[in-house]
Amino acid sequence: MFADARKRRGFIFPPYVFLLFPAVLFMLLIYAYPFISSVIRSFINKNGALSFDNYIKSWDLYLKDILFTFSITIFNTLASGTIAVLLSVYFRLHDSVISRFLINLYRLPIFIPFVVVAQMMNGFLAPHGLLNIALAQLKLIDLNNPLQLFNFIGLSFGFIWKLAPFTILIIYGGFQMIDNSYIEAARSSGARRLNLIIRILIPMNKPSIMVALVLIYSQIVGTFTLPYMLIGGKIPTTITVDIAHRVNYFMDFGVANALGVFSYILVFVTAIYYLKTKAREVK
Amino acid sequence: MSNLKLISILKKYGKVKAIDNLNLEVQDGELVTLLGPSGCGKTTTLRTISGFLAPDSGDIYINDRRITDIPPERRGIGLVFQNYALWPHMTVFQNLAFGLQMRKLPKDEIKRRVKQRLETVRLEEYENRYPRELSGGQQQRVALARALVLEPDILLLDEPLSNLDALLREKMRFEIARIHKESGVTTVYVTHDQTEAMVISDRIIILNKGRIMQQGKPEDIYENPANKFVASFMGNTSFINGTVVGFNGKYTLVKTGDGLTIYGIGRKVKKGENVVIAVRPENVQFVLPPDIRGGMKSNNLFSMEIERETYIGEVVDYQLRIKSWSIRAKSAVSNKMTKGETVKIYLDPDKMPILSE
Ligand SMILES: Nc1ncnc2c1ncn2[C@@H]1O[C@H](COP(=O)(O)OP(=O)(O)OP(=O)(O)O)[C@@H](O)[C@H]1O
Numbered sequence A: 001m002f003a004d005a006r007k008r009r010g011f012i013f014p015p016y017v018f019l020l021f022p023a024v025l026f027m028l029l030i031y032a033y034p035f036i037s038s039v040i041r042s043f044i045n046k047n048g049a050l051s052f053d054n055y056i057k058s059w060d061l062y063l064k065d066i067l068f069t070f071s072i073t074i075f076n077t078l079a080s081g082t083i084a085v086l087l088s089v090y091f092r093l094h095d096s097v098i099s100r101f102l103i104n105l106y107r108l109p110i111f112i113p114f115v116v117v118a119q120m121m122n123g124f125l126a127p128h129g130l131l132n133i134a135l136a137q138l139k140l141i142d143l144n145n146p147l148q149l150f151n152f153i154g155l156s157f158g159f160i161w162k163l164a165p166f167t168i169l170i171i172y173g174g175f176q177m178i179d180n181s182y183i184e185a186a187r188s189s190g191a192r193r194l195n196l197i198i199r200i201l202i203p204m205n206k207p208s209i210m211v212a213l214v215l216i217y218s219q220i221v222g223t224f225t226l227p228y229m230l231i232g233g234k235i236p237t238t239i240t241v242d243i244a245h246r247v248n249y250f251m252d253f254g255v256a257n258a259l260g261v262f263s264y265i266l267v268f269v270t271a272i273y274y275l276k277t278k279a280r281e282v283k
Numbered sequence B: 001m002s003n004l005k006l007i008s009i010l011k012k013y014g015k016v017k018a019i020d021n022l023n024l025e026v027q028d029g030e031l032v033t034l035l036g037p038s039g040c041g042k043t044t045t046l047r048t049i050s051g052f053l054a055p056d057s058g059d060i061y062i063n064d065r066r067i068t069d070i071p072p073e074r075r076g077i078g079l080v081f082q083n084y085a086l087w088p089h090m091t092v093f094q095n096l097a098f099g100l101q102m103r104k105l106p107k108d109e110i111k112r113r114v115k116q117r118l119e120t121v122r123l124e125e126y127e128n129r130y131p132r133e134l135s136g137g138q139q140q141r142v143a144l145a146r147a148l149v150l151e152p153d154i155l156l157l158d159e160p161l162s163n164l165d166a167l168l169r170e171k172m173r174f175e176i177a178r179i180h181k182e183s184g185v186t187t188v189y190v191t192h193d194q195t196e197a198m199v200i201s202d203r204i205i206i207l208n209k210g211r212i213m214q215q216g217k218p219e220d221i222y223e224n225p226a227n228k229f230v231a232s233f234m235g236n237t238s239f240i241n242g243t244v245v246g247f248n249g250k251y252t253l254v255k256t257g258d259g260l261t262i263y264g265i266g267r268k269v270k271k272g273e274n275v276v277i278a279v280r281p282e283n284v285q286f287v288l289p290p291d292i293r294g295g296m297k298s299n300n301l302f303s304m305e306i307e308r309e310t311y312i313g314e315v316v317d318y319q320l321r322i323k324s325w326s327i328r329a330k331s332a333v334s335n336k337m338t339k340g341e342t343v344k345i346y347l348d349p350d351k352m353p354i355l356s357e
């Protein structure tokens, strides 16, 4: 049936397809060209010859950082996703003064750019920053031995603070699309809260949950400012910081490009998944 | 064996009384329809029964057990919605099995019951389809089966047919009546479609602004409307205003402002009272010339002008005018008359309810 329709339409482009050209050209220039050239350049060594040198060097020097980036990304995607699903379900099922207040409040971080978040987190999480001072006031820690947060934990805190709201925005939007009747049908069938959430709400909202996860996943892989300002050059750090380091201190574009390719690969896997679900939705 | 009782239910939204002191009893196995215009409180009443809305005051009983404060999941009530509300990520089988799984029944038992229910709604072969792979009518039957498979004490249906096209809706009316007979479940059915209510109900309850206007068997309500609202809601009723001028045997005489005298049945009206006469199209008889013989009583015989005629298939629908009054009438296509003609009509006084204004 689908094949039929395609055959009938054939490949005769309607004249207005020209209207797409500016957009396509823009995409090619801004995205495709840098992407392709960085992939190509990652295979060219210092002497201008084709080789795997850059990859070998990246692997030797930065394997730890690649793994760190990968685990930061996975952890924060899942953590933001979980928090977002829980809060969205809460917003969807409860209508109270508190839930309405939170619904209005949660969006705030979406409008704060990463640079500002990084700056804020820098002050908040520092050894003698707001968090440690507050904890010391509460006599939970000793300021001479403050919590060290410029690492996986602090970085995750920053990512979740910034990205969970965006995730909620998408996921809660999905939950709002589910008509009350689906929930009422389940409850009158005897489903208590947990079953309602796990067997009805989440599966019905799976597409938007997946989209949200894919979007924040790729955002985390590509974020530079937050890890740069919280962790900087310490080991382990993220790929984005390493790329900046290679370029700023060594003018080594080869290795920087190779590192870039590693992050493409991290994103690529999820991008394919995203496109597949989208394609299924369209069907 | 289950009956449902609502006692003095009141539900307000701000100042609006969506349900105003509603008392209602539904007997075991009975199918009661709540019929009324949009916004009269039908859905609100159902949601109060199912427990998704708490009444401001009043009580609800199922089998003399007070359920007013019991959460929806423990009320034993089956729901069918206008939009079917089938869970899209589950097959037909899974949709029906869900509630049984919540009750932790063994797998074989679930399978047996689901199959049996799908048979009642004649969808045995569709158990592995997803809702989106079914037609609207089939989806509504699955929704009905999903509610029935749990063997609820009470079944509530909120305008279950209004998303279907006219032809299918008519078929489904009989289908629902049949399934109700077979399952014998105590049912409250909501609709704003008068014909639908007439076809399926044991009893009809006419609601307006959250209050019961009248209740009774379909034919009783249709033939003896208690007031103008009910009469206007049932059938294509035209109204003629007038004043009661006297009584003659079982008939009441009404005189209109422009001097017509009409005989009808006034049950609760007094002399001098301002009233309306409810005229239904099927009670307007065309009197063809040969019928007008000497000796035929001349009460309620009028000459009227045809203002408009509309061919609607099985009959012709007319708008007739006499003085300042306009009434609707119907005739067989074979006697089609045309606009501008003057016709003699007879209003059978036994079928002219006279109602207080
Ligand atoms: N959540 C709400 N908030 C405020 N008013 C409401 C709410 N729900 C219903 N109402 C009001 O209560 C009254 C009854 O509404 P209800 O939904 O019960 O009508 P209905 O008879 O089901 O109408 P319909 O045939 O259009 O479905 C209406 O006046 C409606 O405006």
Ligand SMILES: [Mg+2]
Pocket: B042, B043, B044, B158
């Ligand atoms: Mg309604």
